Amino acid sequence: MARGAEFLGSEVAILCGAMSWVSERNLVAAISNAGGFGVIACGAMTPELLDREIAATKALTDKPFGVNLITMHPGLFDLIAVCARHGVGHVVLAGGIPPKGSVEAIKAFGAKVLVFAPTLALAKKLLRSGADALVIEGSEAGGHIGPVSTSVLAQEFLPALAEEFIVFVAGGIGRGEMIASYLEMGASGVQLGTRFACASESIAHPDFKKAFFRANARDAVTSVQVDPRLPVIPVRALKNKGSEEFTAKQIEVARQLDAGTVDMAAAQLEIEHFWAGALRRAVIEGDVEYGSVMAGQSVGMVTKEEPVAAIIAELMAESEAALTRR
Numbered sequence: 001m002a003r004g005a006e007f008l009g010s011e012v013a014i015l016c017g018a019m020s021w022v023s024e025r026n027l028v029a030a031i032s033n034a035g036g037f038g039v040i041a042c043g044a045m046t047p048e049l050l051d052r053e054i055a056a057t058k059a060l061t062d063k064p065f066g067v068n069l070i071t072m073h074p075g076l077f078d079l080i081a082v083c084a085r086h087g088v089g090h091v092v093l094a095g096g097i098p099p100k101g102s103v104e105a106i107k108a109f110g111a112k113v114l115v116f117a118p119t120l121a122l123a124k125k126l127l128r129s130g131a132d133a134l135v136i137e138g139s140e141a142g143g144h145i146g147p148v149s150t151s152v153l154a155q156e157f158l159p160a161l162a163e164e165f166i167v168f169v170a171g172g173i174g175r176g177e178m179i180a181s182y183l184e185m186g187a188s189g190v191q192l193g194t195r196f197a198c199a200s201e202s203i204a205h206p207d208f209k210k211a212f213f214r215a216n217a218r219d220a221v222t223s224v225q226v227d228p229r230l231p232v233i234p235v236r237a238l239k240n241k242g243s244e245e246f247t248a249k250q251i252e253v254a255r256q257l258d259a260g261t262v263d264m265a266a267a268q269l270e271i272e273h274f275w276a277g278a279l280r281r282a283v284i285e286g287d288v289e290y291g292s293v294m295a296g297q298s299v300g301m302v303t304k305e306e307p308v309a310a311i312i313a314e315l316m317a318e319s320e321a322a323l324t325r326r
């Protein structure tokens with residue numbers, strides 16, 4: 001973990017993964033002030049909004065923090081320019097393979113680049129062509145997910161990469177014993193989202209937090225795709241009336257396709273737009289019935305509101321006790 005902490009410039013190599021609407025100035029600054037590493041979720045923000053968010057975060061902490069940019073954002077290079085102006089130290093490129101020139105544009109102003117990779121071959125390629133660190137994220141995680149569990153990714157990626165490169169493990173981590181295990185396998189640190197989403201410093205709506213405290217692991221389910229013609233991006237969230245309606249919507253649109261009353265492009269767009277704005281509705285407005293309450297399977301281990309510092313201290317104590325016992 002010392003290697004990961006040195007890379008991040010934090011006391012401990014525990015990142016709070018960017019969570020759209022949740023990972024804003026307050027939570028990010030709190031994580032970094034507590035010795036972890038906070039990451040601003042840029043999501044669909046404009047360059048102006050990101051500029052304001054970085055400035056506001058800097059006003060709350062003098063510790064290092066990162067910025068997470070979604071690779072499909074149409075203004076990706078403008079967002080990178082905003083990070084450059086602020087001298088952001090670490091940029092996380094999420095949501096897909098980094099487009100041509102993006103890694104280079106980030107490194108050009110001296111920042112470190114963290115990437116995700118779905119396969120070992122692609123991870124090696126990215127790390128050998130300039131990325132500074134890798135995050136492997138398993139399907140237990142909250143939000144947009146891949147198909148493979150964290151335990152399998154860890155076995156595949158860590159023995160092959162961890163000696164030479166900085167690798168952080170994410171997805172389904174709820175306790176320090178798990179952190180100890182991944183460190184033992186060579187990880188330089190870990191990234192958690194679900195455990196931090198409802199911290200005292202998180203601005204998430206009280207009803208969003210209540211939904212987390214009540215939920216068990218089995219409530220955090222993956223979005224279902226009903227028809228092969230209508231692709232659905234897998235997202236892990238708490239099941240609610242919105243997810244039931246999403247299934248019904250897909251059946252309705254598939255029937256319209258069969259009847260020839262809509263064309264394929266319109267049908268796919270309708271499915272794609274179903275959840276537009278839904279995470280904001282859940283996090284900010286507290287609509288936990290119809291909004292998207294993104295949560296990982298570790299949600300069952302989130303039972304109360306606690307300050308970030310207490311969560312980090314607990315994780316570190318559990319991890320240390322586990323390693324001492326061994």
Ligand SMILES: Cc1cc2nc3c(=O)[nH]c(=O)nc-3n(C[C@H](O)[C@H](O)[C@H](O)COP(=O)(O)O)c2cc1C
Nearest residue numbers: 017018019020094141142143171172193194294296
């Ligand atoms: C509410 C929520 C929103 C998220 N939004 C994003 C996002 O905007 N960008 C991103 O790269 N990851 C996002 N994630 C994933 C987290 O950054 C993190 O990798 C993940 O939560 C780790 O797994 P865990 O939930 O099991 O701790 C989100 C997760 C949650 C729970």
